[in-house]
Amino acid sequence: xxxxxxxxxxxxxxxxxxxxxxxxxxxxxxxxxxxxxxxxxxxxxxxxxxxxxxxxxxxxxxxxxxxxxxxxxxxxxxxxxxxxxxxxxxxxxxxxxxxxxxxxxxxxxxxxxxxxxxxxxxxxxxxxxxxxxxxxxxxxxxxxxxxxxxxxxxxxxxxxxxxxxxxxxxx
Numbered sequence: 001x002x003x004x005x006x007x008x009x010x011x012x013x014x015x016x017x018x019x020x021x022x023x024x025x026x027x028x029x030x031x032x033x034x035x036x037x038x039x040x041x042x043x044x045x046x047x048x049x050x051x052x053x054x055x056x057x058x059x060x061x062x063x064x065x066x067x068x069x070x071x072x073x074x075x076x077x078x079x080x081x082x083x084x085x086x087x088x089x090x091x092x093x094x095x096x097x098x099x100x101x102x103x104x105x106x107x108x109x110x111x112x113x114x115x116x117x118x119x120x121x122x123x124x125x126x127x128x129x130x131x132x133x134x135x136x137x138x139x140x141x142x143x144x145x146x147x148x149x150x151x152x153x154x155x156x157x158x159x160x161x162x163x164x165x166x167x168x169x170x171x
Contacts, residue, residue: 037109039143062078080133081133097147120132
């Protein structure tokens, strides 16, 4: 009886260890971040969706709008980014980082980070999504890189990138 009990305990431990190892190996879609963020890094595709994990897809619109700045009348380039979870799995947005690239052949950028709670989420739409808007005077801006950070239902960290090309507005 002792041998049977010991065997059952050992078998249970092996099964628990195997299940734990499998759970630990479940991949989460998290970008490998470079030491220096470049427009080329943002322009690369996000990794392919992982079955059972949330996946974000992006659309954006760009346009101009006339208005006023500190120097008088100005034309502004505008962009709206729409972010949707498309795999049907819970995703909690925790942070959004933006990197603005203003010089045509320079990888220097302006960086800002936003808490996920300040990014507007449209609960009432037939197509729920997050939405963020950018606006600046038409000038020498190449584009904006975005990184969206969040977690899935199990608390695994995920991240996704997006490049908004504004080079057509450069003067």
